[in-house]
Amino acid sequence: MNENRLKNLKSNSERTPEERKLLASKAGKKSGMVRREKRKMREILETLLSTEVIQDKTYKSAKEAMVFSVVKKAINGDLKAVEWIQSCIEEKPNEKGINLTPQALEETQAIIDKIIGSN
Secondary structure: OHHHHHHOOOOHHHOOHHHHHHHHHHHHHHHHHHHHHHHHHHHHHHHHHHOEEEEOOEEEEHHHHHHHHHHHHHHOOOHHHHHHHHHHHOOOHHHHOOOOOHHHHHHHHHHHHHHHHOO
């Protein structure tokens, strides 16, 4: 089947300027439609992720609730969750040489304790 499709292809050099203009117009319209659809989906997703949900008897955005759930899985040994977190931060914290302030360390520990405690 692919061979038949390849036989029917014409290079742009074989097309008239009018044909090229028509094809470019069709491609541009389709590209614009796809971009608008993607933007609409992104806007809907951002709206849904910012809505409040109840998790562990507290209100959080859906995005926060999802991140907490993934962190909880990672703490419990889910390697896919660990990989996802690493891909989100684009590198391992130790490679970046992050020096947390004592307050940041306390806040981070409190979040970890809360996640572990809500198993």
